[in-house]
Amino acid sequence: MEYCNFCPGYCCYRLKGSVLLIDADDINRLARYFSIPDGEVRKRFMENRYTFKVKEDGSCIFQSNEKMIKRCTVHEARPSQCRRFPYGDTCPYLEREDLLSEIQPRVEKSLKSSWLKK
């Protein structure tokens, strides 16, 4: 079961205790992706030297909230921390009951509809 397909993308939100750290390589990758100078990436998308801006709901400036899959609008050029998460381990957000309670009903609904189709 791929929980990511049923998750609002908590890893792309600025939740308490989480931080997305951006380095110079990440900036340059985005600059090449958008064909703009590194400084322009900093100006448009960075909140400070170390991290992206977030939207009002706390989600990453590059996250599309319209859909449940393929939400990262810069997926090909996403930062290295995003590429590595959850570092070959179980996603830590799934261990938080408050967050899991939002995903679980969607997972169950999907399982139920796939059983009904059989």
Ligand code: SF4
């Ligand atoms: S928070 Fe975890 S389950 Fe949700 S999209 Fe990110 S990696 Fe997937």
Ligand code: SF4
């Ligand atoms: S760059 Fe993409 S994968 Fe990384 S936090 Fe933002 S939306 Fe999520």
